[in-house]
Amino acid sequence: MFDELRELYQEVILDHGKSPRNFRAIADARYHAHGHNPMCGDQLEVFVVTDDGGRIADVSFVGKGCAISVASASLMTEILRGKTVDEARRMFDGFHEMCTTGADDPLAELPEEDADRLQVLSGVREFPMRVKCATLAWHTMNAATKGIDEISTDDGLGAG
Amino acid sequence: MSAQASIIEPVAFDVDAVRRDFPILSREVHGQKLVFLDSAASAQKPRQVLDAERHIYEHEYANVHRGIHYLSQVCTDRMEAAREKVRAFLNAGSEKEIVFTRNATESINLVAASWGRTFLNEGDEIVISEMEHHSNIIPWQFLRDEKGIVLRIAPVGDEGEFLMDDFAGLLNERTKLVAITHMSNVLGTIVPVKDVVRMAHDAGAKVLLDGAQAVTHIPVDVKDLDCDFYVFSGHKLYGPSGIGVLYAKEALLDAMPPYMGGGEMIRSVTFEKAEWADLPYKFEAGTPAIAQSVGLGAAVDYVTGLGLDAIGAHEADLLTYANQRLSSIDGLKLIGTAPGKSSVVSFTMDCAHPHDIGTLVDRAGVAIRVGHHCAQPLMDRMGVAATARASFGLYNTRAEVDVLTRALEGVREFFG
Numbered sequence: 129m130f131d132e133l134r135e136l137y138q139e140v141i142l143d144h145g146k147s148p149r150n151f152r153a154i155a156d157a158r159y160h161a162h163g164h165n166p167m168c169g170d171q172l173e174v175f176v177v178t179d180d181g182g183r184i185a186d187v188s189f190v191g192k193g194c195a196i197s198v199a200s201a202s203l204m205t206e207i208l209r210g211k212t213v214d215e216a217r218r219m220f221d222g223f224h225e226m227c228t229t230g231a232d233d234p235l236a237e238l239p240e241e242d243a244d245r246l247q248v249l250s251g252v253r254e255f256p257m258r259v260k261c262a263t264l265a266w267h268t269m270n271a272a273t274k275g276i277d278e279i280s281t282d283d284g285l286g287a288g
Numbered sequence: 289m290s291a292q293a294s295i296i297e298p299v300a301f302d303v304d305a306v307r308r309d310f311p312i313l314s315r316e317v318h319g320q321k322l323v324f325l326d327s328a329a330s331a332q333k334p335r336q337v338l339d340a341e342r343h344i345y346e347h348e349y350a351n352v353h354r355g356i357h358y359l360s361q362v363c364t365d366r367m368e369a370a371r372e373k374v375r376a377f378l379n380a381g382s383e384k385e386i387v388f389t390r391n392a393t394e395s396i397n398l399v400a401a402s403w404g405r406t407f408l409n410e411g412d413e414i415v416i417s418e419m420e421h422h423s424n425i426i427p428w429q430f431l432r433d434e435k436g437i438v439l440r441i442a443p444v445g446d447e448g449e450f451l452m453d454d455f456a457g458l459l460n461e462r463t464k465l466v467a468i469t470h471m472s473n474v475l476g477t478i479v480p481v482k483d484v485v486r487m488a489h490d491a492g493a494k495v496l497l498d499g500a501q502a503v504t505h506i507p508v509d510v511k512d513l514d515c516d517f518y519v520f521s522g523h524k525l526y527g528p529s530g531i532g533v534l535y536a537k538e539a540l541l542d543a544m545p546p547y548m549g550g551g552e553m554i555r556s557v558t559f560e561k562a563e564w565a566d567l568p569y570k571f572e573a574g575t576p577a578i579a580q581s582v583g584l585g586a587a588v589d590y591v592t593g594l595g596l597d598a599i600g601a602h603e604a605d606l607l608t609y610a611n612q613r614l615s616s617i618d619g620l621k622l623i624g625t626a627p628g629k630s631s632v633v634s635f636t637m638d639c640a641h642p643h644d645i646g647t648l649v650d651r652a653g654v655a656i657r658v659g660h661h662c663a664q665p666l667m668d669r670m671g672v673a674a675t676a677r678a679s680f681g682l683y684n685t686r687a688e689v690d691v692l693t694r695a696l697e698g699v700r701e702f703f704g
Contacts, residue, residue, distance in 0.1 A: 130648050168658070169673045170673065194643035
């Protein structure tokens with residue numbers, strides 16, 4: 129049953145959804161924001177710590193969500209470590225575009241390893257109601273780096 | 289009517305015949321037969337309702353209450369006949385007490401804006417409950433912020449039951465209104481509203497009952513309940529969307545100022561002043577939802593034709609069966625198990641978030657609702673962020689409960 133949903137729920141997603149990485153709060157994080165998806169009530173908090181060179185030294189999240197949103201948050205925390213804040217924002221743009229338009233090229237500029245890891249979430253493009261699940265953590269991270277404390281996926285920070 | 293009564297005295301309810309009245313039920317979703325278990329959000333429409341709306345547009349349509357020409361008169365008669373059907377459906381004393389609105393939400397907003405703004409003052413109290421839909425919370429919060437009234441919240445127990453003693457403890461001489469659901473859209477809990485009304489009246493308060501869920505499952509008699517306001521939506525009662533009902537006692541409607549201004553609601557207008565039209569038109573500014581009101585009349589005919597007692601017995605059987613089947617699924621927790629509840633089944637699963645459950649069972653053709661169901665304070669009370677909800681209507685079957693059960697077992701295997 130539900131074999132056709134394996135495209136959406138790939139093994140990596142099921143794994144990260146069940147056992148999220150970097151699932152913890154960070155006290156005194158340089159950047160922090162609270163993200164909310166009003167459609168389903170999901171809530172995430174994202175924490176970002178940068179080093180002296182402006183690179184992301186640690187990134188984590190806590191909260192409640194569906195398999196897609198938790199897996200996406202978990203994968204995000206793994207991918208962002210070592211990136212600059214600017215790079216993280218560009219990845220958000222590319223990831224967001226992939227989820228909403230279904231195009232692969234938004235990820236073309238990324239290192240191949242990162243692009244491959246984000247690619248596993250591209251299945252949401254077939255499920256418009258689930259795009260916000262996949263992008264919630266990224267929206268929250270993006271807001272945090274801009275000094276915005278709280279965002280909602282309905283705030284118009286990109287459709288989706 | 290209770291489940292036991294239906295066993296002692298079986299009521300003829302031919303669900304197969306009923307299903308043939310609903311064209312949409314024969315369609316497929318994702319290559320599977322549609323199993324529609326989301327009637328608490330909005331119900332499907334029988335051919336009789338579709339035909340009534342189509343007929344009026346094809347043969348009788350014109351604007352109402354103003355034209356002297358033939359079609360305007362016919363159409364006015366049709367709309368007023370629908371109002372009479374709604375009056376009889378609720379056993380209201382007069383058609384003047386039946387105001388057509390867009391939906392239950394608008395009906396509540398009308399009461400808050402018209403009655404509330406006029407008759408409530410700073411320090412007055414309104415009692416609502418923990419299981420209200422947002423539509424019976426937000427309008428009162430508007431009023432609180434504007435007038436300085438106080439909102440008090442009647443709690444529910446762990447099973448989702450309405451706690452009568454706690455409710456009684458909230459009533460006092462400052463209580464001016466009790467605005468409470470007749471049936472919870474999340475838990476299925478039926479509130480003992482007749483007792484609520486009596487106790488509220490003893491305290492000198494008016495009572496508004498949100499009947500959006502209840503009217504589709506149990507007979508409602510506003511005279512017997514003695515409630516002051518009763519609201520519901522057409523679209524959950526197998527009727528069209530865009531039409532709702534506010535019942536209010538005539539003396540209250542008489543004393544209330546209009547909610548919106550415009551055509552239809554006036555008797556005479558000069559640039560200096562206006563005189564309001566008679567009830568209920570005073571509250572029906574602008575061209576109303578004409579065809580939808582006629583469709584609602586057809587829906588009322590349909591439901592009363594089958595009999596709410598028979599419908600209730602059929603749904604009680606489905607509820608009992610669903611409780612039994614779903615309880616057999618490992619890690620599934622029912623949210624809302626109050627005695628005497630109606631056919632709405634909320635649940636969570638330890639292996640999957642409601643959103644994931646919804647996406648999966650959709651692939652099996654099963655439509656359920658997932659999320660907070662416009663009742664976030666209740667989610668907080670029950671300690672969950674969201675639930676999955678299967679709601680049963682008059683056209684559902686035990687076989688559909690089986691399909692849901694198999695799909696949920698599939699969810700368990702998928703995420704397990």
